[in-house]
Amino acid sequence: MIRVAIIEDDVRIASINQRFVEKVEGFEVVGIATDRAQAHEQLDILAPDLVLLDLYFPDMSGLDLLQHIQRGYPHTDVIIITAAKEFDTVREAIRGGVYDFMIKPVVFDRFQEKLKAYRKYYEHMRQLGGANKQIDQQGIDQLLWRAGERLDRETYFPKGIDKLTSEKILSYIEESEDVWTAEELGKRGGFSRTTARRYLEYFVEKGVLVADISYGTVGRPERVYRRAENG
Template sequence: MSNLRPIEVLIVEDDARVAKVNQRFTEKMEGFRVVAIAATGQEAKVWLEEMQPQLVLLDVYLPDMKGIELVWHIRQHYKQMDIIMITAAEEIEVIQDALRGGVFDYLVKPVLFDRFKQSMEKYRLHLQTLSSHQRLDQKQVDQLLGHVQEPMSETSLAKVLPKGIDPVTLEKVVQAVQEHAEQGLTAEQVGNYLGASRTTARRYLEYLVSIKRIRADHTYGTIGRPERKYYAEQN
């Protein structure tokens, strides 16, 4: 990307501290350059006209107008620009308005760099796809719109799993529960299947329950003591 023209970015944010964070995050990304920072909607309109940036990082709450108003101003006057919202606004109405205005992404403050980086890299790939093709087939359109997700690699999956949950072991637990779908399994039985302790098996099982991959019910054993059994979810 170093020999290509960088993607020019306008930051619209009234909180100077947050604006600096967004600027620092952007400048850590290869192929992006911050061309201006605006603290108000009116100031943003001036920079939009003068700089014609390719990407606008936009807050919802500005001193003189709502960021959504600026979204529609951009759509009316600068159709070639893209917008990523970076805001504390979590109201569904605001999010719906932003999506209807065609924002590329919507990040809720406080934004971690990893999520910011993911958004910017996805945007860069989006531009590369558009610039390198004259026509797109259905699969490419689906990928462009985010309707198709590639299966996560083991390494990627491990990054999003809670600490102490190994993806390979997790799938073994799922397989064990699915193979005994009718009768269900206790944590002790799963532990025996894994060659692990009952406590380790329960940790994996309870995680799978929390993400609704399996379900748990209480039954009574032969001596009348309640047992927690785990069952595969029915599709």
């Protein structure tokens, strides 16, 4: 489990964020701090893997706490959740080593997407890390791009591929063990055969599906798709 501390002075928002975290598989909230003293105490005692940090507090600056975390807790990552939209604030947070940045109010879908991306990064870091373990250029490139999260096949959609349509088709694929053709998928989702084929080929590239040729009952070749063994 990825251990999360929420540092947020608004108790209501902290409670909402806690419920959001607990709905995402692989995460648990280990503490909530609403002021500077509580934040420092929980960092010392709990040593969380991830901190969800606001920037505005009556008795401290969230950016100052971010610097404190970077200096004293090198194995703790930070995602800022704040109403702050000033460019200089965002730039300072990025330069301060924040993993990610969410603007309030945060809807659950966006929250979940960010935590899932972080979970990939966290797991990748654990695989690459270790005492005296060396890393090659590919590993460094992946870390600099947050384990490929910015450009990987789960978050980047090429021209002609829409996120909502992609998710809709993926739900059809995941709930069925059937072999699909472009025509069958088009009928199921109300798409043209050309559109269905484009998305099916996209999922082949992602490794979710594998494609094959079927000659059917009359010998006519047809491209068919089925779930990959690890898809």
